[in-house]
Amino acid sequence: MQNYLLLFSLLALNAHATPTPTPLERGRYLSQAIAACANCHTPQGPSGPLAAKTLAGGTDYSGPGFQAYAANITPDRETGIGRWSDAQIITAIREGKRPDGSVIGPPMPVGMYRGISDRDMAAIVTYLRSVPAVKNKVPKSVYHFPLPPNYGPPLGRVAEVPVADKIAYGRYLAGPLGHCVECHSAPGADGAPDVVHNLGTGGVIFKGPWGMTVSPNITPSNLARYSDQELKRIITMGIRPDGTQVRPPMGVSYYAGMRSQELTALVAYLRQLPSK
DSSP states (O other), X not given: OHHHHHHHHHHHHHHHSOOOOOHHHHHXXXXXXXXXXXXXXXXXXXXXXXGGGTTOOOOBOOBXXXXXXXXXXXXXXXXXXXXXXXXXXXXXXXXXXXXXXXXXXXXXXXXXXXXXXXXXXXXXXXXXXXSOOOXXXXXXXXXXXXXXXXXXXXXXXXXXXXXXXXXXXXXXXXXXXXXXXXXXXXXXXXXXXXXXXXTTOOOOEEXXXXXXXXXXXXXXXXXXXXXXXXXXXXXXXXXXXXSOBOOTTSOHHHHTTOOHHHHHHHHHHHXXXXXX
């Protein structure tokens, strides 16, 4: 009788277990939620993203000293990444080097992406391979200052961050995957976001079809006035407690797809940032 009860309990637990996502499922989830790839790589029209050109690039992200255009990252073989191998795509994202050896410049957050785990990076590539190819030739970005020869030494293995470690996983979401701290850290002397001295302090200026936006301070000195639920509502719905709306380029429509566990980890990480 005890053996039957044990078997029944194991079957019941298994029935409620969360199945491990396939690489495509994981890649789709990351790309369409916290990573929000389309937020930069889908052209914007007056009414928002152009669905027919999802991930086809072309958005002008010019800043001081450069005129940059988001790349076409669909599988189109002529204007996108259809001719690139998986390893070449991973090297471009995590190390900022294209197959022809050229360096990818800002605002691509290569420094953050170096921390994306091998598993998640492979999943994202699997997803990018699955999207419809869109022919869209993007102008070449122009930089009036020298780009670095690289963003660090060649990467070896990048391990998984344990989901059970809430703060560490929140740091992973806010850094390598979502690059929240890239957009929300005030620029240093070189004009780039200074995530060492100005982590989370805001002050980065963004210009686009929506006009001009300045990223807010996301350290506890500003966030302490919000409850966890209010912060999650701001992130996923773009609505502050006073009813005002968060403006682009905050990827609210993408973050709306984040799972509760990850939102909780992200907020927990932001709560423990040095208050500035």
